[in-house]
Amino acid sequence: MSKEPAMPDEAVEPEAGDRPTATPAQALSAxxxxxxxxxxxxxxxxxxxxxxxxxxTTFAYVLQAGEDxxxxxxxxxxxxxxxxxxxxxxNRLERAGWITRRADPTDRRRVRVAAEPEAxxxxxxxxxxxYERLTALFASYSPDEIAVxxxxxxxxxxxxxxxxxxxxxxxxxxxxxxxxxxxxxxPGG
Numbered sequence: 533m534s535k536e537p538a539m540p541d542e543a544v545e546p547e548a549g550d551r552p553t554a555t556p557a558q559a560l561s562a563x564x565x566x567x568x569x570x571x572x573x574x575x576x577x578x579x580x581x582x583x584x585x586x587x588x589t590t591f592a593y594v595l596q597a598g599e600d601x602x603x604x605x606x607x608x609x610x611x612x613x614x615x616x617x618x619x620x621x622x623n624r625l626e627r628a629g630w631i632t633r634r635a636d637p638t639d640r641r642r643v644r645v646a647a648e649p650e651a652x653x654x655x656x657x658x659x660x661x662x663y664e665r666l667t668a669l670f671a672s673y674s675p676d677e678i679a680v681x682x683x684x685x686x687x688x689x690x691x692x693x694x695x696x697x698x699x700x701x702x703x704x705x706x707x708x709x710x711x712x713x714x715x716x717x718x719p720g721g
Contacts, residue, residue: 581655586621630647
């Protein structure tokens with residue numbers, strides 16, 4: 533008897549003790565696929581919500597902060613943009629009804645950013661089913677495996693952020709190293 537092939541949208545979940553083996557190269561390749569799919573997905577989600585990816589990312593940090601409202605400067609740091617750029621992002625999000633700015637209760641010179649409930653509802657309606665599926669996927673792993681995954685996500689994020697900072701430092705160093713009167717060579721030219 534032949535078994536019906538799994539439909540493309542069906543997930544075939546291995547049992548907790550029946551995990552496949554993989555090499556670091558295979559893991560890196562799978563990670564690259566996840567990142568590429570996530571980037572395309574973020575573009576599509578932002579488009580469905582009527583914002584750009586940077587604005588959606590900024591809003592995600594506002595949501596993540598919850599009741600511990602972030603300042604514009606804190607958002608700029610998290611999104612890796614200048615404070616001037618984050619002002620433009622917040623202006624767009626405020627005009628679109630996604631956020632409000634509130635005076636900091638301890639320092640009236642600072643402003644904190646809060647998500648508007650209607651915008652939260654729109655984002656949750658779009659992302660909710662996806663996050664439910666991710667939660668179910670995580671539930672198929674043991675607590676020890678989830679701890680390893682969480683550790684890996686955190687450490688990989690720190691590594692990525694540190695590497696971007698390293699590259700930015702090299703660019704600043706190259707700009708400050710003279711570049712006397714000439715322009716840098718461009719590839720192919």
